[in-house]
Every structure is written in structure tokens, then in C-alpha cells.
Amino acid sequence: MPRDAHCGTEAARRFFTAIDAHRRGIARMVPVRANDQPAWREYVRDPVTGGLHIVGVLVVGLAGDRIREITHFEATLASHLGLPRTLD
Numbered sequence: 001m002p003r004d005a006h007c008g009t010e011a012a013r014r015f016f017t018a019i020d021a022h023r024r025g026i027a028r029m030v031p032v033r034a035n036d037q038p039a040w041r042e043y044v045r046d047p048v049t050g051g052l053h054i055v056g057v058l059v060v061g062l063a064g065d066r067i068r069e070i071t072h073f074e075a076t077l078a079s080h081l082g083l084p085r086t087l088d
Helices: 008-018 020-024
Strands: 028-034 037-045 052-063 066-074
Touching: 008 020, 008 066, 028 052
Parallel strands: none
Antiparallel strands: 028 037, 037 052, 052 066
């Protein structure tokens, strides 16, 4: 894929289309910072206990006032960032 295919509005559309099913299950997003960049912890609700457990971290890489990249990390990253795995 050409480098331009990874940039711009079309690349953002493809990213959000690809994560749509995952995004629909998110019950709460909590702002946090990761590598000095804005990020959000993603939590889903446990159907049995009703509690929230982390399923991922979404990090927005900035270059000045522009978004350079959007990266989704699996829940295993949470422990490396000192993030709680569950919320009440």
C-alpha cells in the first residue's frame, strides 16, 4: 500500500470502520496519557457482575496540532501504564 494510503481522511475512515464492532462494545472511555500523548482507556461492562474491565488503550500521536497517528493497544498494555484493569 502506498504511504499516502496511511494518511489523511481516507486512512482515518478505514481505521474507524475497522474498529467499529469493537467500539460498539465500549461502555466507558477514560482519558489518560501514554508516552506523553493523549490516550483513552476503553472499558466494557461484564454482563454478569456489571463491573467494567479494560479491553484496550487508544493513543493519539500528535505532531504539533495535527493527528499523526492513532494506535490501538490491547489490554495487556494497561499494566505497563499502571492503569486499573477494572472499574466499579
